Amino acid sequence: MHPLIIGGGLAGCAAAIDLARSGLRPCLIERNPDPHDKICGEFLSGEAVAALAGLGVDPRALGAVPITRVELWAGRRQASAALPFPALSLSRRVLDAELVAKSASLVTAFHSGVAANRISGDRVHTSGGELRASAILLATGKHDLRGLPRPPGPDQIGFKQYFAAPALHRQLAGTVRVVFFDGGYAGLQPVEGGRLNLCLLADGPLYRGLGSWPALLALLLREPGLAALADAQPLLAKPLAISRVPYGHLAGPAGDGLWRLGDQAAVIPSFCGDGMGIALESGRLAARMLAAGASADDYQAALLARARRPVRLAMAALRLAETRLGRLLALTGLAAIPGALGLMARMTRVADPNALAPAG
Numbered sequence: 131m132h133p134l135i136i137g138g139g140l141a142g143c144a145a146a147i148d149l150a151r152s153g154l155r156p157c158l159i160e161r162n163p164d165p166h167d168k169i170c171g172e173f174l175s176g177e178a179v180a181a182l183a184g185l186g187v188d189p190r191a192l193g194a195v196p197i198t199r200v201e202l203w204a205g206r207r208q209a210s211a212a213l214p215f216p217a218l219s220l221s222r223r224v225l226d227a228e229l230v231a232k233s234a235s236l237v238t239a240f241h242s243g244v245a246a247n248r249i250s251g252d253r254v255h256t257s258g259g260e261l262r263a264s265a266i267l268l269a270t271g272k273h274d275l276r277g278l279p280r281p282p283g284p285d286q287i288g289f290k291q292y293f294a295a296p297a298l299h300r301q302l303a304g305t306v307r308v309v310f311f312d313g314g315y316a317g318l319q320p321v322e323g324g325r326l327n328l329c330l331l332a333d334g335p336l337y338r339g340l341g342s343w344p345a346l347l348a349l350l351l352r353e354p355g356l357a358a359l360a361d362a363q364p365l366l367a368k369p370l371a372i373s374r375v376p377y378g379h380l381a382g383p384a385g386d387g388l389w390r391l392g393d394q395a396a397v398i399p400s401f402c403g404d405g406m407g408i409a410l411e412s413g414r415l416a417a418r419m420l421a422a423g424a425s426a427d428d429y430q431a432a433l434l435a436r437a438r439r440p441v442r443l444a445m446a447a448l449r450l451a452e453t454r455l456g457r458l459l460a461l462t463g464l465a466a467i468p469g470a471l472g473l474m475a476r477m478t479r480v481a482d483p484n485a486l487a488p489a490g
């Protein structure tokens with residue numbers, strides 16, 4: 131029997147590649163048969179870039195563009211700083227396809243277009259039949275398997291749309307712009323192919339009150355940090371959307387023998403741009419610990435010890451940004467104290483990849 135990874139996203143593929151390298155060639159199942167767009171701001175933090183390098187993936191060779199600065203906007207107020215690490219921006223369609231191709235070439239079996247429905251003991255019931263495994267790694271991202279729900283997230287809806295806006299693309303070269311508004315926040319950054327990625331979270335009541343994406347976009351265009359998008363050409367027929375992301379979720383040892391990776395293990399607020407880094411690192415850590423003979427609970431405890439502080443700090447920052455006064459104070463402080471924004475960015479990372487190695 132082999133280990134079985136459910137979900138061929140970032141966490142699942144990272145685990146697949148490292149497990150295969152350690153000689154424990156796993157099986158991988160992924161329900162989507164083809165590369166596709168995913169809801170994500172597509173900001174690759176320094177940690178994510180380092181983790182990808184460790185997996186033999188160079189985002190620059192895939193067309194990633196550099197991101198060196200962060201701008202925070204709240205109304206007309208803004209603070210900006212150089213990022214304390216080199217970051218990149220690459221579409222998930224391209225990145226995930228590369229990771230899937232690499233994983234597929236290394237694993238014992240890659241079941242593409244097959245969905246897991248349920249886990250019982252060492253068996254996974256899938257749309258293609260039953261599979262048995264020596265260990266089960268749950269890497270289904272935002273999708274929960276039957277009987278394994280994460281706590282529901284806040285009443286918020288996430289959206290992502292690509293835009294063509296050549297002048298704004300040039301103006302934002304190297305910059306990720308985060309715009310806080312009443313009822314949510316948005317990230318805007320260039321990605322490969324001359325496109326801009328607008329990815330945002332809006333409170334459910336705000337969105338339902340407005341009633342449609344065009345109405346929400348019209349509201350966003352009144353924000354000084356987003357107004358330049360008014361002449362931009364949307365590139366997706368309709369935006370991708372997701373609701374109730376369980377921000378702040380942290381899985382600990384559960385005693386059920388499951389190895390929870392990526393968003394199944396820890397969900398950090400999106401504005402930190404570190405979800406992908408955590409996903410990749412959790413996959414790599416799980417592979418190392420499984421190969422070393424550790425238990426699923428040992429792994430969950432090790433991951434929790436690293437992820438707890440950045441996730442909680444990011445949640446506290448998010449709560450501050452939810453009120454006008456909080457945003458005012460935060461931006462005034464960040465603009466006045468040199469290095470404060472860089473420090474904040476550093477403190478919401480799961481530290482450097484090697485720090486995730488199991489002790490001993």
Ligand SMILES: Cc1cc2nc3c(=O)[nH]c(=O)nc-3n(C[C@H](O)[C@H](O)[C@H](O)COP(=O)(O)OP(=O)(O)OC[C@H]3O[C@@H](n4cnc5c(N)ncnc54)[C@H](O)[C@@H]3O)c2cc1C
Pocket residue numbers: 136137138139140141142159160161162169170171172173174175178244245246247269270271272273275288289329330331372375391392393394400402403404405406407409
């Ligand atoms: C609005 C928003 C913006 C974000 N922006 C950023 C950002 O800019 N930078 C950043 O680092 N992070 C960002 N994130 C977070 C990041 O996208 C996630 O943390 C990351 O994708 C998690 O990786 P994963 O491998 O756990 O899940 P995923 O990448 O979602 O992969 C899960 C995979 O499992 C497959 N799957 C699901 N269910 C099944 C099943 N039953 N059977 C088989 N396969 C299944 C799916 O098809 C998918 O391929 C953002 C998140 C949101 C919601």
